[in-house]
Amino acid sequence: MESTAGQLLLGLLLLAGLFLAVGLGFAVLVWTPMPAAGRERRPGSYRDRSAGYRAWPRAVAGRLWARARHGRLTLLVAGRLSQAVAHPARLVVSGFTAAVLAGSLLLMLPFATASGHGAPPVTAMFTATSAVCVTGLVVVDTGTYWSGFGELVILLLIQVGGFGIMTLASLLGLLVARRLRMRLRLGAQAETKALGVGEVRGVILGVLRVSVLVELAVAAVLTWRFAVGYANSWSHAGYLGVFHAVSAFNNAGFGLYPDSLMRFAGDPLICLPINAAVIVGGLGFPVLFELRREFRTPRHWSLHTRITVGMSVLCLAAGWLAIAAAEWTNKATLGPLGLADKLLASLTTAVMPRTAGFNSLDVAGMRDLTLLIHDVLMFIGGGSAGTAGGIKVTTFAVLGFVILAEIRGEPSVHALGRRLPSGVQRQALTIALLGVAAITVSTLGLLALTPFTLDAVLFETTSAFATVGLSTGITAHVGTAGHVILGLLMFVGRLGPATAVTALALRERTRRYERAEERPIVG
Amino acid sequence: MESTAGQLLLGLLLLAGLFLAVGLGFAVLVWTPMPAAGRERRPGSYRDRSAGYRAWPRAVAGRLWARARHGRLTLLVAGRLSQAVAHPARLVVSGFTAAVLAGSLLLMLPFATASGHGAPPVTAMFTATSAVCVTGLVVVDTGTYWSGFGELVILLLIQVGGFGIMTLASLLGLLVARRLRMRLRLGAQAETKALGVGEVRGVILGVLRVSVLVELAVAAVLTWRFAVGYANSWSHAGYLGVFHAVSAFNNAGFGLYPDSLMRFAGDPLICLPINAAVIVGGLGFPVLFELRREFRTPRHWSLHTRITVGMSVLCLAAGWLAIAAAEWTNKATLGPLGLADKLLASLTTAVMPRTAGFNSLDVAGMRDLTLLIHDVLMFIGGGSAGTAGGIKVTTFAVLGFVILAEIRGEPSVHALGRRLPSGVQRQALTIALLGVAAITVSTLGLLALTPFTLDAVLFETTSAFATVGLSTGITAHVGTAGHVILGLLMFVGRLGPATAVTALALRERTRRYERAEERPIVG
Ligand SMILES: [K+]
Ligand SMILES: [K+]
Structure with missing residues (x-):
């Protein structure tokens, strides 16, 4: 890489553009303009609304200044917080930000690292973001760089992040469904009805129950195997088992071995429980909840469950076949293994892009073809309101149903015998x-800032956006700006889709004066 | 690349899948099921319709066989042709197929090559497809491999392809607009009204006039420059001028020099006329027609013209800036040039992805970053109903307006003060x-079949789909299967968008029994 002025300038420009775009996008998504007090809001007036957007930064600055002068900053913060709780999408973003900040501070403590020197801020922050967003991309080796305390912090952050996203996304889903039902019944002016305490409690307890159950079961099998099969002491085996079980169920992909699961590529008693935990966690709580009640009666399943289960099976089968075929003779991956090991390792490799991030084969040794297959699978991701990332299988399927309807020339979009509302499309x-x-933007940014090639960079950005955590090994070497880009991508990828959909679906839809219709030529 | 059984199998599978997908897609798009004679078609019945789809292949096979037995095959062909003319999308596809076949046969003649041996079928077919689809990807050097006759055939194919796509796409656009107006007035059951002879004549003459005017003007400047500046004889300079002018206006990208325009990178009198011809040709006939009438009154412009012109300016400016910044110090491209030459060469490089395919810089020497910038620009492409390819700037802009409306929470999508119909979205x-x-599918296929890396393969497939014709140099080396994939991509990319939109917009929309609505969780 030539580190000249022109390239630096470009890199900075791209970075600034990315920050601006992400920041603006989030601001627009999660922050609705507040009507000035004492002034009637006229619905249907476009100018009013856009003026609200434009006047907003100045008004906030003024209010901040006024309150700071009167020493009421604490009041302001408390007020803002309580306001945030009233707006679910904001709550999610602030909650995750707080978790990342707290985790970063803990990881910067001297005794969090094995060396006792304290981690540099960027390393601590990147690791905390990766853990809270259950991604698994790392800049330092988890097992050797951090102390036991550091590993515990990471485990805690994973559990908090995974539990948080499952709970909050499920609650957001409930809220959206409730609001849409009410709007249908009462018209567009219906008051926001918060969720009842009972409902919230039900979701939290349900997520807790499923998490603990699956994690305990998987940890038990893993502990037994680590102790008996690999001559670890029972206490160490128990620690390894719990860490990997929590990491797997929360699709976090953090491991305690520097080669992830590569040394266990041929051991079904390690790989299969982890695969199972990854798949179950990636289905999403709404699906798990429904499956527990009606596992034996698929014809009672909701559209969401049917799409999620069907697409998951499809992606797994297609990924298994494609990855096995692409890597069968590659000497760096499947080539040297026996038939059974080949099948097991390619299955594990197909499970991980949705979106766990362990690897039992060497990602850096894979063919370009396999990396691109990974990119596609990672982008699609797993189930909504679970620990999986990506755009989610339902999003992908809905787009497919829209195209199918368009090709068939049907006026409304149908999926498995149900009609899809236009909002969801x-x-x-x-x-x-x-x-x-x-x-695309962050790939351009990383290409400008680093000497790496498109295949590696695209893999890393897709892995970060879909919070997968698989890596060709370049994450540790992309520099501070690169780490900031990847960290932002993880955060946006983890929270963006769910909060965006909620913000979009809950938004007040005011009818404006209708303008004349005109049709440009497309295609 | 390891050429083992497993990889070959995968390659063949991918290839078969691609063929199947493309074939099926096209069949579904351009071929509406024909109701059996003497049987009433019940509108609103879904089973009937889907039965029509399924029974169709068998019925056709039976009819073919029956007619072949009675020696009425010629009648069948004539009947099919006349039927094709009645269906505009089919007419376009059959017309371009016929042109490709005729061109291939001409290029296989012994005296079409400089060596006098006759080109192999794959080379002839690929070159003919590339010329008719105005792409410009080549497997042999145009200036040295083909004889004068061969070059004339190529020039003719370019002119036929460019004229054909401009005329036909404009007519399709008119037809769609007409049909939509009628449907609005008379309801869904309105009879298809063909375009009047006067309208068709008007479009054909208009396209002819614009083509000849621009091509003559550019050819004149180029001829003068080739003769005076580069010491060619006037007759040879005239030949060079006409060839490059036709190739530029039709966005074909075929050149007579083995290095495309690289030797003229610093000559504004060669580059600027070619850039101008490329831009004008890429705006599309509807825009040119409107600009000629109301160039001085932009507030009278239609939505289509405003979007096309605005997006073109935007893409050019952004591309110029990005490419200049990315390549400024690259020793293989802009590095050694002076300031003025740097600006000219980066402008030319920014113009070419939409979608001309000349290059005045060495594509193989560009950074990965620049290749990805190219990919984005090429995919977006140029204006509809012109010689440009890609998904078209209007398509891209419409998607942007949809997202903007969604983020703003508006119930209907607006663009520059007009409402966009939901059909066009x-x-x-x-x-x-x-x-x-x-x-994606063809990139996976080429990665499986060839030893090239993702950056090069993605560039080549995007270039083929968007009929750009820029190349990092691998097109000549991707093998027969690779050539078939790229040839298909060019054909699909050239005709797919325009015919698909027409087929979709003209399709009879039968209301089916409405099913219950259900909303899956997305994101
Ligand atoms: K992960
Ligand atoms: K071209």
Whole structure:
């Protein structure tokens, strides 16, 4: 890489553009303009609304200044916080930000590292973001760089992040469904009805129950195997088992071995429990909840469950076949293994892009073809309101159903015998295209800032956006600016889709004066 | 590349899948099921319709066989042709197929090559497809491999292809607009009204006039420059001038020099006329027609013209800036040039991805970053109903307006003060996502079949789909299967978007029994 002025300038420009775009996008998504007090809001007036957007930064600055002068800053903060709780999408973003900050501070403590020197801020922050967003990309080796305390902090952050996203996304889903039902019944002016305490409690307890159950079961099998099969002491085996079980169920992909699962590529008693935990965690709580009640009666399943389960099976089968075929003779991956090991290792490799991030084969040794297959699978991701990332299988399927309906020339979009509301179609389109845009822009940024090639960079950005955590090994070497880009991508990828959909679906839809219709030629 | 059984199998599978997908897609798009004679078609019945789809292949086979037995095959062919003319999308596809076949046969003649041996079928077919689809990807050097006759055939194919796509796409656009107006007035059951002879004549003459005017003007400047500046004889300079002018206006990208325009990188009198011809040709006939009438009154411009002109300026400016910044110090491209030459060469490089395919810089020497910038610009492409390729700037802009409306929470999508019909939104989505799918699948296929890396392969497939014709140099080396994939991509990319939109917009929309609505969780 030539580190000249022109390239530096470009890199900075791209970085600034990315920050601006992400910041603005989030601001627009999660922050609705507040009508000035004492002034009637006229619905249907476009100028009013856009003026609200424009006047907003100045008004906030003024209010901040006024309150700071009167020493009421604490009041301001408390007020803002309580306001945030009233707005679910904001709550999610602030909660995750707080978790990342707290985790960063803990990881910067001297005794969090094995060397006792304290981690540099960028390393601590990147690791905390990666853990809270259950991604698994790392800049230092988890097992050797951090102390036991550091590993515990990471485990805690993973559990908090995974539990948080499952709970909050499920609650957001409930809220959206509730609001849409109410709007249908009472018209567009219906008051926001918060969720009842009972409902919230039910979701939290349900997520807790499933998490603990699956994690305990998987940890038990892993502990037994680590102790008996690999001559670890029972206490150490128990620690390894719990860490990997929590990391797997929360699709975090953090491991305690420097080669992830590569040394266990041929051991079904390690790989299969981890695969199972990854798949179960990636289905999402709404699906798990429904499956527990009606596992034996698929014809009672909701559309969401049917799409999620069907697409998951499809992606797994297609990925298994494609990865096995592409890597069968590659000497760096499947080539040297026996038939059974080949099948097991390619299955594990196919499970991980949705979106766990362990690897039992050497990612850096894979063919370009396999990396691109990974990119596609990672971008699609797993189930909504779970620990999986990506745009989610339902989003992908909805877009497919829209195209199918368009090709068939049908006026409304149908999926498995049900009609898809037009709102959900536009939301799926928005999520998918904003995802493509985020990955494209950050790929351009990393290409400008680092000497790495497109295949590696695209793999890393897709892995970060989809919070997968697989890596060709370049994450540690992309520099501070690169770490900031990847960290932002993880955060946006983890929270963006779910909060965006909620913000979009809950937004007040005011009718404006209708303008004349005109049709440009497309295609 | 390891050429083992497993990889070959995968390659063949991918290839078969691609063929199947493309073939099926086209069949579904351009071929509406014909109701059996003497049987009433019940509108609103879904089973009937889907039965029509399924029974169709058998019925056709039976009819073919029956007619062949009675020696009425010629009658059958004539009947099919006349039927094709009645269906505009089919007419376009059959016309371009006929032109490709005729061109291939001509290029296989012994005296079409400089060596006098006759080109192999794959070379002839690939070159003919590339010329008719005005792409410019080549497997042999145009100036040295073909004889004068061969070059004339190529020039003719370019002119036929460019004229054909401009005329036909403009007519299709008119037809769609007409049909939509009628449907609005008379309801869904309106009879297809063909375009009047006067309208068709008007479009053909208009395209002819614009083509001849621009091509003559550019050819004159180029001829003068080739003769005076580079010491060619006037007759040879005239030949060079006409060839490059036709190739530029039709966005074909075929050149007579083995290094495209690289030797003229610093000559504004060669580069600027070619750039101008490329831009004008790429705006599309509807825009040119409107600009000629109302160039001085932009507030009278239609939505289509405003979007096309605005997006073109935007893409050019952004591309110029990005490419100049990315390549400024690259020793293989802009590095050794002076300031003025740097600006000229980067401008030319920014003009060419939409979608001309000349190059005045060495594509193989560009950074990965620049190649990805190219990929984005090429995919977006130029204006509809012109010689440009890609998904078209209007398609891209429509998707942007949809996302903007969704983020703002507006119930209907507005663009520059007009409302966008929902049909055009879904069509834009379909075009863009099917384009992404075609490029992804063929990139996977080429990665499986060839030893090249992702950056080069993605560049080549995007270039083929968007009929750009820029190349990092691997097109000549991707093998027969690779040539078939790229040839298909050019054909699909050239005709797919325009015919798909027409087929989609003209399709009879029968209302089916409405099913219950259900909303899956997305994102
Ligand atoms: K992960
Ligand atoms: K071209």
